[in-house]
Amino acid sequence: MLLRRLPILAWLPNYNFRSGLADLIAGVTVGLTVIPQAIAYAGVAGLPPQYGLYSSFMACFVYTALGSVKDSAVGPTAIAAILTRENLHGLGPEFAVLLAFLSGCVELLMGLLQLGFLIDFISGPVSVGFTSAAAIIIATTQIKDILGLSFPGGKFLQVWAGLYEHIGETRLWDATLGLGCLLLLLLLRKVKDIKVGVSEKGGGGRGRAALAQALWFLSTTRNILVVLVCAGLAYYFDTKNQTPFVLTGEVRAGLPRLALPPLSATVGNHTYTFTEMTSTLGSAIFVVPLLSILENIALAKVFSEGKYVDATQEMIALGVCNMAASLVDSMPVSGALSRGAVNHASGVATPAGGLYTGALVLLALQYFTPYFYYIPKASLAAVIIAAVVFMMELHVFKPIWRTKKVDIIPAVVTFAACLLLRLELGIVVGIAVNLLFLLYASARPAVRVTSALSSDGVPHVVASVDRALAFPSAEFVRRAVRKAADRDARAPLVLDASHVQAADFTAARGIKALIEDFHARGQTIIFYNVKPSIAEVFRGVRPREFLHCSCRAELDRLLLEAQRQDKQARA
Template identity: 45%
Template sequence: MTQLKDLQTDDNSYNEALPNICDIVKHSATSCCSTKTPKKYLPILEWLPKYESSFLLQDIVAGLTVGLTTIPQAIAYGTVAGLTPQYGLYSAFMGCFVYIIFGTCKDVTVGPTAIMSLMVQTHVTASADYAILVCFLSGAVTLLMGILDLGALVQFISIPVTTGFTNAAAITIASGQINSLFGIKSPTNQFLPSWRIFFTNLNKMQRNDAILGVSTLFILLLMRKIKDIPCRYKILTKYIAMSRNALAVIIGIILCYYLSDSESLAFRVSGEIVSGLPPFRLPPFHTQVNGTEVEFSEMIQQLGASIITIPIISVLESIAVAKAFSMGKIVNASQEMVALGIANIMGSFVSSMPVTGSFTRTAINNASGVKTTLGGVITGVLVLLALAFFTQIFYYIPKATLAAIIMAAMIFMVECDRIAEIWRAKKLDAILFFITLLTCLFWTLEYGIACGIVLNMLFILYKSARPNIIITTERVENVDIAVVDVQKNLSYASAEYLKTRIMKHIIAHEHAIKKVVIKGDEIFGIDSTVALNILALKTDLNAMNCQLLCWNWQISSAGVVCRLHRDARDLFKFSKTLKEIILLDISPQSLTTIHNGIESTLIPL
């Protein structure tokens, strides 16, 4: 009763609580004109003035180390995407340069990744222009999400869904390289078709490619463990392990060059890479396929759901990488969206495919002791030098070598430990994981993660619609009472469920129950749907000679019911025990106090 009385108020208190609109405008104008605003969207203005000369050497070493991994990976991922290798290099250098200005995490390296390449691959069979256009569109969507401060949206996608997606992507990408590893020609990189082609074309396996591919894969896996070998030159083994991809490419090039003759090559190669810097031009808003002009609207139809799914996946991947290496710092998800969006938009002007944060290269960056995002400049310069001077050498990179590099990376993307953790923690989450995994594998990645997200939302809605409600029957002074304990907040989805449970309980006891008491200690807020169902329940129970009482409800929840119907004030009782409700007569003075308390909640909002 004290709580109810304390909540008495009038319309003037609401008017006093309303903020002055002039103060809001003034505060917004002051915030926009302050020095914090450009620093918020341009993090380089925050760290560059504080840059120390001692950071430079470590940033250069880290940039070079990451660059030696970026170049072979960019070439490989360009191939995975169904494009010529230079598209991967274009993506790598633009991602590096843009992120140093707009990025917030010093360790993150933005560029082409295996997942992005696979998602693009299904759309570029007709023309590479589709990859560039989806890069621009996904960048625009991501940038808009960042500007609108929608970073919190990524929290609505659960770990079982993302784990199922990343595992499916890793398995699909590795499966797509199985034919290249053994020198078998394959027109597809998809999961089932790749294995079907492999097993039906074993007689077309190339001996040289198979030997090179399998041995390279084996050596790469061994080199990953070199850093764990105890020795005096720990720093040397560490950098050898981190540079394993570059070493594999160099050895592959040397073998291909010296074992080939003027008539034929010793291995299947990736083909020529266009040398020089990429041309700076507008993204292709129309294209030609087999001599036929394709308009922008038709290209959009061809890209379909990928315009939304690719930005979502790129944001998830990039923010997950940033959080993994944030070292306790809070990751500004919205600013990461801005950085990623601008990187993709700018990349589309230099013929880039979609980019995002790379876990592998970020881990190398972190292990190399990078101090600021300036290390990305060194990586970007190294990629530009490769484009300008080494493209003729890259012609001799064997496809088997690139396939081994990709498969070695994908093996460690399959999170077996995480799968076991999800299974031990909750079996329902494991079901969600397996459904996402299988849908991604046997349908497409876009629709697979969409199915996972929708299914996850359905699980949440179902839990909301089925709160934990415990109904017990107690006998107080020869009166049978049904005590309803709602152990979760009520929402519109659970309104009908509450009513149905109570009615079934009354019918099961053959109408012997004379009072239904709904405990409201844990009901902190309801909507009009719940309130209407409470009133309907009262009417239905009255027809069965049973009284409904709401015991110790929160005032905010009681007010919603009372605003719908003033006579509903009599439903709410406030006492310490059930016995008081049944036996004690409420004096007129106490009744007036309760009514006045609830009356205060009836003031129009």
């Protein structure tokens, strides 16, 4: 148990120089990726840029001790950022920090109570619809920065309405820089796939191997390289007293203070109490941690290489990460698939890679924040759009259509609701639609009716029910069986319960009523292959005569007896 809850105790005794070197390379590489992303994600969340950096180091340190997946790089993510923005209502960073703390509490509690099964209620189609809509919303919020525009509103329809109204105010230099950065980032993403000419014998020489490694590093660090070049360009223009680009502006230098999460906040002339703050955050206190867990476990499964993923431990680790990160003014954090891919490709050996990532972020906060002033907002917007464009899973709709067409409905409903309403409302609507489908399937089991002859030549009707009997389906099954009996009102009816795995009180009462119906019409009903536990449920309502059997010979005997009683009744 101790090794499961403190995974560091499992790998630390075997830690060696080679693992340390691999973690150092991977950690620094991820750090170079996370710094520009963190600044950009702060903008997505509607927070000052330093809060993105505040969110990028403490969770790395905590996950090193508690994390069970070496490839996971915990920090700010696009989905967590946009959910934070939608629930802050422009009230300030204190609400984001409290949201991180409360999210951590919920995640930790879910882990301790082993409530990971709740994630199972988010089906594949709902997840696809949510992720695709979130990616489009995030990209939409960055378009105005790409074009150098400034207007209020962060929702999908608001942004497009604002773009329509202000498109004439587009700044040429910002638009040129933003679109150029976006194109360059997409091209650099493909650089790592360039074949450098390996010989037929499999050996390409050290030069070619070094070139391949250099191309991979260029592709992996594309975000920081583009941002640095753009910042240098902006600095050059600044020395010439020119400001062609909208800049990030001042980023508070130094490390954040270590303090408890804010339990009150003053916005304007109003002071919000803890109760008012939690009421303002509303459903985000539960939706943000639930989706963060979903994102983190999905990442863990991608890089688990078929190994078992301890979902409980991941929830506990993520919960403690958020709680600890909130002590240094962090917004909600989770594992990011893009940074996890960088970690994996860099050959990370253990979760200790996060130590070097966090250390690099701390160095940036302490020494380099004055230089972040010159980063153009258009370049950060390009970084975000280039990252989230690959989150859109619209290509999945085609295989969903090929496999089960009805699953398109919850996917499309979730997608549309997330775009037109709010992300958390959209996913709730999608889950509700999915549950309605499940309830409908439960309420309408298939009842297959056939005519048969026993080994003694007794004609009878067989009605087979294909799933559990529960309260939504009780009346439907009763009507279907009565209709089946109308095929031949003189022949006994056999209700085959081979596929009935469960039954409840309402179903038992329906069966009792069904037996009464058959008794009133003078027709025999026999229950075949009823499981003992289900038979006990049926007996609990004390039916008039519950004929049941579990073998063919017994069924033939009961059918023969029913035929004899029918002849006696007619005589």
